[in-house]
Amino acid sequence: xxxxxxxxxxxxxxxxxxxxxxxxxxxxxxxxxxxxxxxxxxxxxxxxxxxxxxxxxxxxxxxxxxxxxxxxxxxxxxxxxxxxxxxxxxxxxxxxxxxxxxxxxxxxxxxxxxxxxxxxxxxxxxxxxxxxxxxxxxxxxxxxxxxxxxxxxxxxxxxxxxxxxxxxxxxxxxxxxxxxxxxxxxxxxxxxxxxxxxxxxxxxxxxxxxxxxxxxxxxxxxxxxxxxxxxxxxxxxxxxxxxxxxxxxxxxxxxxxxxxxxxxxxxxxxxxxxxxxxxxxxxxxxxxxxxxxxxxxxxxxxxxxxxxxxxxxxxxxxxxxxxxxxxxxxxxxxxxxxxxxxxxxxxxxxxxxxxxxxxxxxxxxxxxxxxxxxxxxxxxxxxxxxxxxxxxxxxxxxxxxxxxxxxxxxxxxxxxxxx
Amino acid sequence: xxxxxxxxxxxxxxxxxxxxxxxxxxxxxxxxxxxxxxxxxxxxxxxxxxxxxxxxxxxxxxxxxxxxxxxxxxxxxxxxxxxxxxxxxxxxxxxxxxxxxxxxxxxxxxxxxxxxxxxxxxxxxxxxxxxxxxxxxxxxxxxxxxxxxxxxxxxxxxxxxxxxxxxxxxxxxxxxxxxxxxxxxxxxxxxxxx
Amino acid sequence: xxxxxxxxxxxxxxxxxxxxxxxxxxxxxxxxxxxxxxxxxxxxxxxxxxxxxxxxxxxxxxxxxxxxxxxxxxxxxxxxxxxxxxxxxxxxxxxxxxxxxxxxxxxxxxxxxxxxxxxxxxxxxxxxxxxxxxxxxxxxxxxxxxxxxxxxxxxxxxxxxxxxxxxxxxxxxxxxxxxxxxxxxxxxxxxxxxxxxxxxxxxxxxxxxxxxxxxxxxxxxxxxxxxxxxxxxxxxxxxxxxxxxxxxxxxxxxxxxxxxxxxxxxxxxxxxxxxxxxxxxxxxxxxxxxxxxxxx
Numbered sequence: 001x002x003x004x005x006x007x008x009x010x011x012x013x014x015x016x017x018x019x020x021x022x023x024x025x026x027x028x029x030x031x032x033x034x035x036x037x038x039x040x041x042x043x044x045x046x047x048x049x050x051x052x053x054x055x056x057x058x059x060x061x062x063x064x065x066x067x068x069x070x071x072x073x074x075x076x077x078x079x080x081x082x083x084x085x086x087x088x089x090x091x092x093x094x095x096x097x098x099x100x101x102x103x104x105x106x107x108x109x110x111x112x113x114x115x116x117x118x119x120x121x122x123x124x125x126x127x128x129x130x131x132x133x134x135x136x137x138x139x140x141x142x143x144x145x146x147x148x149x150x151x152x153x154x155x156x157x158x159x160x161x162x163x164x165x166x167x168x169x170x171x172x173x174x175x176x177x178x179x180x181x182x183x184x185x186x187x188x189x190x191x192x193x194x195x196x197x198x199x200x201x202x203x204x205x206x207x208x209x210x211x212x213x214x215x216x217x218x219x220x221x222x223x224x225x226x227x228x229x230x231x232x233x234x235x236x237x238x239x240x241x242x243x244x245x246x247x248x249x250x251x252x253x254x255x256x257x258x259x260x261x262x263x264x265x266x267x268x269x270x271x272x273x274x275x276x277x278x279x280x281x282x283x284x285x286x287x288x289x290x291x292x293x294x295x296x297x298x299x300x301x302x303x304x305x306x307x308x309x310x311x312x313x314x315x316x317x318x319x320x321x322x323x324x325x326x327x328x329x330x331x332x333x334x335x336x337x338x339x340x341x342x343x344x345x346x347x348x349x350x351x352x353x354x355x356x357x358x359x360x361x362x363x364x365x366x367x368x369x370x371x372x373x374x375x376x377x378x379x380x381x382x383x384x385x386x387x388x389x390x391x392x393x394x395x396x397x398x399x400x401x402x403x404x405x406x407x408x409x410x411x412x413x414x415x416x417x418x419x
Numbered sequence: 420x421x422x423x424x425x426x427x428x429x430x431x432x433x434x435x436x437x438x439x440x441x442x443x444x445x446x447x448x449x450x451x452x453x454x455x456x457x458x459x460x461x462x463x464x465x466x467x468x469x470x471x472x473x474x475x476x477x478x479x480x481x482x483x484x485x486x487x488x489x490x491x492x493x494x495x496x497x498x499x500x501x502x503x504x505x506x507x508x509x510x511x512x513x514x515x516x517x518x519x520x521x522x523x524x525x526x527x528x529x530x531x532x533x534x535x536x537x538x539x540x541x542x543x544x545x546x547x548x549x550x551x552x553x554x555x556x557x558x559x560x561x562x563x564x565x566x567x568x569x570x571x572x573x574x575x576x577x578x579x580x581x582x583x584x585x586x587x588x589x590x591x592x593x594x595x596x597x598x599x600x601x602x603x604x605x606x607x608x609x610x611x612x613x
Numbered sequence: 614x615x616x617x618x619x620x621x622x623x624x625x626x627x628x629x630x631x632x633x634x635x636x637x638x639x640x641x642x643x644x645x646x647x648x649x650x651x652x653x654x655x656x657x658x659x660x661x662x663x664x665x666x667x668x669x670x671x672x673x674x675x676x677x678x679x680x681x682x683x684x685x686x687x688x689x690x691x692x693x694x695x696x697x698x699x700x701x702x703x704x705x706x707x708x709x710x711x712x713x714x715x716x717x718x719x720x721x722x723x724x725x726x727x728x729x730x731x732x733x734x735x736x737x738x739x740x741x742x743x744x745x746x747x748x749x750x751x752x753x754x755x756x757x758x759x760x761x762x763x764x765x766x767x768x769x770x771x772x773x774x775x776x777x778x779x780x781x782x783x784x785x786x787x788x789x790x791x792x793x794x795x796x797x798x799x800x801x802x803x804x805x806x807x808x809x810x811x812x813x814x815x816x817x818x819x820x821x822x823x824x825x826x827x828x829x830x831x832x833x834x835x836x837x838x839x840x841x842x843x844x845x846x847x848x849x850x851x852x853x854x855x856x857x858x859x860x861x862x863x864x865x866x867x868x869x870x871x872x873x874x875x876x877x878x879x880x881x882x883x884x885x886x887x888x889x890x891x892x893x894x895x896x897x898x899x900x901x902x903x904x905x906x907x908x909x
Contacts, residue, residue, distance in 0.1 A: 007662065007666070009663060010655065013627070013629065013654070016690070034687065034689050037721045041723075042720060049863065050859065050862070050864075053851050053864075054720060057630070059628050059630075060627075060631070060632060060756065063630060109655055109656075124636075125641055125642060128636060132838050133838035136838035136840050136841050137840045140843040140847075141832075141837030141842060143630040143634055144630055145848060146848055147846060147847075149864075154847035154848045155847050158813070164840065331811060332811030333810040333811030489883075540895070542895075545890035545891055548886075549883060549886040549890055553886065555872070556869040558870075559869030564870070569872065572870050
């Protein structure tokens with residue numbers, strides 16, 4: 001039986017999806033990527049600090065998460081030097097802003113056209129441009145800065161930067177109300193009833209209604225296993241099998257293995273594949289609205305879309321707290337001392353698409369080995385198709401189903417995967 | 420302008436000779452004017468004070484050495500050969516124009532208060548220092564000299580030469596100054612080379 | 614503009630930051646109304662990449678934008694990217710290499726043997742696409758500033774003249790150095806060689822590897838995201854617009870006996886050291902105090 005080959009594009013690059021159709025159902029689903037850029041090889045034998053400049057260039061939309069994973073990996077190899085609360089808050093803030101621009105772009109540039117929504121281009125551009133300029137006011141530019149270095153951050157924001165942040169955030173919140181859901185953004189976090197959202201104005205309720213009208217709300221269900229490595233003011237580490245939650249994970253239980261037909265590495269935790277990303281974060285952190293969506297629709301495309309878009313509200317709230325908490329009089333940077341001649345470090349962050357993990361090994365003062373595990377690897381690449389997450393979402397699905405929408409509900413990043 | 424400049428240089432050259440004979444502090448403006456066959460009043464047309472004259476003198480010496488070292492820097496020689504050339508320039512100056520090195524060591528380096536207003540830091544010997552820096556920088560860039568702090572290298576090089584010239588001036592060296600050039604150059608190269 | 618020019622954005626080995634950066638242009642919505650995209654990896658386009666891969670031989674564009682390092686072995690759906698680039702290069706009126714990777718090879722060229730920019734591999738001129746050299750314009754930067762892309766496309770559409778340098782970079786943007794307009798310039802001018810991370814004060818040229826004085830770019834003249842720049846916040850310029858990006862030791866200044874190994878663009882060693890010697894002779898108290906310190 002012949003295989004169908006589809007180019008899935010506008011997923012930060014492209015992915016090739018292939019499957020067989022048997023009796024109208026998808027079988028033997030697999031993905032493959034067109035190239036690998038060899039970042040890990042490029043890093044080898046370089047000075048450790050160079051990774052701070054190279055690694056953001058892994059990805060044009062989540063490069064800042066790669067910077068944060070890098071600086072944490074380097075700091076971990078150095079024995080975790082002390083940071084001031086101000087430096088920590090600034091790092092959290094710019095990382096969170098990057099996630100916000102990601103989510104807006106994904107919803108309005110990737111998902112909206114698939115649902116035939118007529119949202120204006122401004123819905124993607126205005127918030128992402130505002131979030132980018134907020135990152136730049138702290139970090140110099142966006143995309144591609146390296147303002148977080150072992151010991152803190154390079155900048156010294158003043159009242160100018162703080163007030164730009166303050167008012168720009170209000171603008172972002174305004175965009176959320178205008179384009180996502182026409183309600184106080186805080187009420188989304190507390191909302192427990194899907195009907196309440198459906199009754200509101202905005203492109204999120206519209207998208208949900210469109211999905212339901214077409215009967216797609218339960219499509220794209222997969223293994224119902226979630227994993228979250230990063231932990232901060234709003235995310236909790238742990239894994240969740242359906243609704244059972246297990247705290248505390250160990251990065252050394254992660255196994256990576258190259259999948260030749262895919263051209264990328266698959267990732268497992270103690271032998272099993274897990275879904276990572278906003279749905280996983282909402283399940284592990286037990287966010288009421290998303291747990292309700294999960295109870296009704298399972299780990300479906302609708303739950304994924306709701307989790308990602310509603311996460312913006314939590315992220316905005318987190319930004320507000322972070323900005324308010326910044327004490328400008330604190331130091332930005334504390335000299336962390338010399339790099340060790342040898343050592344191993346892990347850097348774990350929650351990026352827009354899920355858990356991002358960096359591991360660095362330093363020998364004789366240089367990078368001897370560097371490995372990067374990206375969220376899309378968790379969700380898309382499987383060493384065992386019987387177990388893979390995307391595979392679970394598509395395997396056995398009707399050939400008439402919205403395959404591209406199911407695929408893109410994972411918010412795939414091809415360039416990250418082909419680092 | 421050109422004429423005034425030449426006349427100033429003549430005064431500096433004459434003053435350096437007098438300073439070497441009588442000492443800087445014991446030489447007065449009338450002494451200097453007298454040694455040049457000019458009136459004190461006329462000399463004041465060129466320099467308003469002895470300090471100003473002293474500052475011009477150190478700039479003159481710095482420039483005198485810099486022009487010669489620049490020729491070395493612009494040659495295609497190895498760092499080892501350049502060291503020898505610079506040592507030779509320094510020693511020949513000490514032999515042929517002893518008043519210059521004497522002024523540099525005994526007046527400039529020993530009486531910083533004279534130079535505090537107008538010759539801050541190394542600004543009046545800038546031309547000379549610049550050439551030494553270029554010599555060092557190129558030596559490191561060509562991987563002939565070991566990379567290190569500028570002052571550790573500069574102190575070794577110039578301190579050594581200054582010490583030898585001081586011994587020479589005090590007539591404590593048993594042999595002619597030039598006869599030491601080769602060994603000293605070798606020592607400096609061994610200390611600074613890779 | 615009588616009719617809308619047709620733009621085509623083709624990504625090679627790219628991270629997509631040039632594409633995302635374009636979205637940060639303050640007048641993107643208005644720009645979008647003046648041009649059509651045959652394809653852009655993020656923005657609404659007339660065709661899908663899939664359609665282009667299937668039918669590219671029957672398609673044309675006015676301005677071809679190439680993003681990412683070229684890779685001899687790169688194919689998508691069995692179509693060699695090189696063949697596709699050549700096809701569009703022949704018929705288009707202008708080619709823009711968007712970003713450092715497409716211009717010089719950039720970071721990713723170190724990941725394999727068969728990778729380079731369109732016309733350059735680092736500083737080395739390549740022959741492969743030399744027939745199109747005269748219609749090419751280089752817009753390096755990692756990423757390139759969105760304003761550069763937008764104004765160059767606009768200028769080309771309007772048919773104005775665009776002075777270029779030997780790398781075919783528009784001089785309006787690359788005739789300056791990143792140093793021009795840096796808020797830390799006084800510390801450079803007066804040779805205050807101390808810089809501590811996390812402080813508003815100090816110049817990063819002396820210790821922390823700032824390449825701003827010899828990197829072509831306008832980062833401090835056309836601010837990033839309209840608000841700031843790397844050097845303004847206190848991150849050294851890493852020279853991301855240059856043919857040798859990324860060099861090694863990006864956070865420290867290479868020095869020979871204490872003298873910076875690389876000096877400001879076009880300034881001779883003798884000129885630099887003479888000026889530095891004079892500046893260093895004077896201690897100017899203002900530059901040794903914190904800017905935000907309360908005064909008596």
